Amino acid sequence: MPKTFAVIGAGNMGGALIGGMLKAGVAAASGIRATTKSEEHAAALRTKFGIQETAGGNREAAEAAGVVILAVKPSTVPAVVEEIRDVLREDQILLSLAASLPIGVVERLAGKRLAVCRAMPNIPVVVEEGATAVACNQAAKPEDRAVVEGIFRAVGVVCFVEEEAMDAVTALSGSGPAYIYMVIEALIAGGLKMGLSREIATKLAEQTVLGAAKLVRETGLHPAVLRDQVITPGGVTISAIHELERHGLRAMLISAVETATGSARQRTRAIMDKLKTEG
Ligand SMILES: NC(=O)c1ccc[n+]([C@@H]2O[C@H](COP(=O)([O-])OP(=O)(O)OC[C@H]3O[C@@H](n4cnc5c(N)ncnc54)[C@H](OP(=O)(O)O)[C@@H]3O)[C@@H](O)[C@H]2O)c1
Known part of the structure; x- marks a missing residue:
């Protein structure tokens, strides 16, 4: 080294x-x-x-x-x-x-x-x-x-x-923290709406994202398998998942990465054009 x-x-x-x-x-x-x-x-x-x-x-x-x-x-x-x-x-x-x-x-x-x-x-x-x-x-x-x-x-x-x-990396992990901040922000807002204090909602939301990511890494299980483990028939989680599916959470994130990849490609082309013009 x-x-x-x-x-x-x-x-x-x-x-x-x-x-x-x-x-x-x-x-x-x-x-x-x-x-x-x-x-x-x-x-x-x-x-x-x-x-x-x-x-x-x-x-x-x-x-x-x-x-x-x-x-x-x-x-x-x-x-x-x-x-x-x-x-x-x-x-x-x-x-x-x-x-x-x-x-x-x-x-x-x-x-x-x-x-x-x-x-x-x-x-x-x-x-x-x-x-x-x-x-x-x-x-x-x-x-x-x-x-x-x-x-x-x-x-x-x-x-x-x-x-x-x-370009796909840029769209997924380069910009990705911004997407996850929006998820954390929204979870906090949900907690606030349901009457939790800001402090408690923030603490629970941030740790939920951190802990869920850690479990994906440490178990090596597909996220869908881990999600299924949280669901009980007729329970609370499935009612929320139904809402998330209705509003297209997964499709939205897939489209976000696709759109951002296109945007990164365009930016690369613009930089190349500028450098060509400048000789
Ligand atoms: N931030 C991110 O999330 C991120 C993610 C992926 C990749 N990147 C890449 O990382 C690079 C840096 O981004 P950044 O967010 O760290 O930018 P930044 O905070 O603005 O840092 C740029 C640094 O360059 C210095 N600088 C400017 N002109 C210079 C010169 N002629 N000679 C020596 N130093 C000079 C600036 O000095 P002063 O402090 O004195 O102004 C500043 O410290 C970028 O190319 C970016 O594309 C950033």
């Missing part, structure tokens, strides 16, 4: 990765250099993590690292890679978090044959419960993939996919 990481653009996502890597021992504070745009944010991260953090300084950070993590916004990636291009080496791993930016574009910008991986994490990485999918180019060796896996395992679960799957 290379011990040196450059986090170029240590904002929400980059900061969460740094926190997770330090906590899991994937990297030591001395092995991470991070950059931001503003000095104010750099200073805050320095205080929080005790790492070497600079506003700007992308070239120095990239040059010193075994793994260069691009954690800036997708629109900033071309300028940043242009800036660090001549210090990139073929023995490095270039890991991009930029949503919708294809590996081929990052490879072209880097202009070198190095391992390039593209990751789609989601926001629960902040509490080390993220779901991340990763696609890598041909140059990435098994040991490079292992390094990338170690980074994201520090902040949740990780799986490797073909790059074509990235």
Whole structure:
């Protein structure tokens, strides 16, 4: 495992990765250099993590690292890679978090044959419960993939996919927390409507979602089997399930993922068109 990481653009996502890597021992504070745009944010991260953090300084950070993590916004990636291009080496791993930016574009910008991986994490990485999918180019060796896996395992679960799957991943797990927040919000509202206090309704709703997900993972059972275990004939749960089916809960979520996948595809095309126009 290379011990040196450059986090170029240590904002929400980059900061969460740094926190997770330090906590899991994937990297030591001395092995991470991070950059931001503003000095104010750099200073805050320095205080929080005790790492070497600079506003700007992308070239120095990239040059010193075994793994260069691009954690800036997708629109900033071309300028940043242009800036660090001549210090990139073929023995490095270039890991991009930029949503919708294809590996081929990052490879072209880097202009070198190095391992390039593209990751789609989601926001629960902040509490080390993220779901991340990763696609890598041909140059990435098994040991490079292992390094990338170690980074994201520090902040949740990780799986490797073909790059074509990235739009569906974006729609399912990238945006997914927003769908589940709506479910939690609605369960709380249901509790409130039935006279529960806000505090009790919130506590019960959040734990219900957490516990149900944990049971799916730990039993390995299909969710439909687990759902059936909660149902008693003529009981309370089946009357609620009837309502959910009547309003098309499952069809709605399937359509949401389908629509969001289309939207992610469109965004990729728009980014490609913009990059082509800019030459
Ligand atoms: N947030 C998510 O849920 C999520 C999920 C999947 C993928 N992603 C991807 O993760 C990436 C980062 O997203 P984010 O939400 O973490 O964004 P963010 O919080 O805005 O972080 C971006 C960081 O980049 C820094 N920056 C801007 N220009 C820079 C430059 N020229 N050199 C060095 N640093 C620079 C900013 O510095 P300042 O702090 O000084 O402004 C900021 O710290 C994006 O590409 C996004 O597509 C995010």
